[in-house]
Amino acid sequence: MSSYPPAAPPRKTTLRQRLADLRGPTVPPRPLDARSLAALAANPGCGRRALLDGAGVDKGALATALGSPAAFGQSQFAIVRGNSFEAKVKGDGGAELLRLAHARLGGAAEPPGPDARVPDLTAAGPEGRAARTAMALREATAAGAWTLLDHPMLALEVAGSPAYLEPDAVVVDPGGRWTVVEIKSFPMIDGAADSAKVGAAARQAAVYVLALERTAQKVAGAEVGHRVVLVCPKDFSNLPTAALVDVRRERSVTRRQLDRLTRVEELAARLPEGLSFDPARTAGELAEAVSAVGAAYAPECLAACELAFHCRERSREAGEVSALGRSVRGELGGLTTVEAALAAAAGTGPAEDAAEDPTAAALRQAARLRAEALERAAGPSPRGEDPCPC
Template structure:
């Protein structure tokens, strides 16, 4: 579906969090499931997106992550010990296993085996050893298709429990960071927690996956790392529920025309027809999470869909799905008066008309004020014969 000789784009936790935030969008589900590069697709459709990180931000983030994990992960483990497990033994001489293996399936199997060994080595033998897994890989089933996820790090505590570590390059100023960026990081970490829970469920006994993850960021305006514990239980529950609601990829693909292809190398008209054959659910929030957001926004506006105004507005309007339907219902030309949405729109239209009428009445001159304004307008004008120029237009005015 992505075209011959077109490499697949891996589905990462950031994309999964965005997909879970909009589970009704079949277009994104099938494109992500097929490994389509949506940035290249958006450019071929004539609606390039600025979504994503700049090369400078990526370079800065990689340099900061290398600094945090330097010296055998000593600083990272110190932050985990300080913020999440201060009663445990200090992480001196931590275990850093090698996770190298061919292919994502091999890395996934190697990560699971390493987690099993590290957990038994910590809790089973009573040695109280810390273990740091640098860029492990897990598989998470998403709508019947496996997604391979790679968190920055996972720490195995001396008691055998597991913690997800997220390393970001945005700063923490006076101990707090941008709430929007922290929220995005929490949703991304929640996906990793879900994948870890599936791995833990296959072990006997199943280790505990901590729902407090460690967010590591630069301190103030320096390059020194600082950290904060973030509880992701709410994000984990929402993500799990939304992912469970996703339509299976096979069901979406079966409903497409035969031979549908999303290769950016296709002619523009064929590519547009292929993309439009899959229904999308656009919302303004897509602008911060999807490469096709500009294309879908243009289509939504052209169709007059109320979803372009936001999910909350769409939910309030019920069966009224287009702007023209809403305006017609407000004017009393369409809709059932017993419908709460229609009744509210008509009441709002009446209140608006009354407010405009009142404002126009207040602006209109009345009584003596009108006469004064008329006299003032005529005073001193050529041809004025009422004799008031000296009275209203002179120094006594």
């Protein structure tokens, strides 16, 4: 009889341990913020970003290790200008900000007076600040008075872990409605601002709305508004003006993407054992690890993801039509590569019958029309000669 103790059963790896292995043994998780969550909602089909963000991988360090760093963020001048404008808007106890909120939100509530509440949200650490914010929201709802929460801390569970989010402000009106306020330094000219910038602000504000809704579930009489107050400089001055932005669509998209993130375990389970995104590994190992996770690159990623340059290079190498934009990708349907699209236009693709592939038929028709137009433009010049006299 053997004197050795029986072998211990293999230890089952938990999701937390699996995600830690993906980051690297000594790499702390990078917390999610509203910008990263909003970027997830802007590209919900990218499994690569969903996994890396869910695992807390530092994509900036990963991109640098891959040799494709992305210069990101605002300039120092823009940051200083934004901070200065926010301080102006919130000056005098937030009186101007509350006035703008009342003017845009309307309703039967009385205008905010000098007795408007601005509670102190100071606490130790993000958990303490989130708890203090939740208490202030409950107190403001119960008091039935105008209340301004300056830089509150909200908690939102993402992939099983809390993400701490800090909006510019939250306003509570006497009816118990909570409204997110976003303060941006881009101008609002004649009552309208740049649509791309407003869209980005709406996606970011939708994350805050989701976090507020989780808190409001525990507070009697509380209601979270689906419209946020966007405060910007008026025209070319430094005077603040405001507009309401409906974020219901962005909220729905963000919620679906967060639900997808909670299934990050499924994405991690498909990866081979030993795979890691630890920046200490070689560029070749990291490139192999990144390529093991499917991506959905689009040119819009360049403004929202640190890995965009790496993904663009790989997309171009593979000849993917997604590198040309989502609209082109959508128009080409099942033709996912540039080579396949050109073959279809030339009539040499696998689907030669136009009835079998309407997209290929449309490309062939477009190619014929282009050839006819070029022939007409060439005029009576003999075939093969350059009609241009230059």
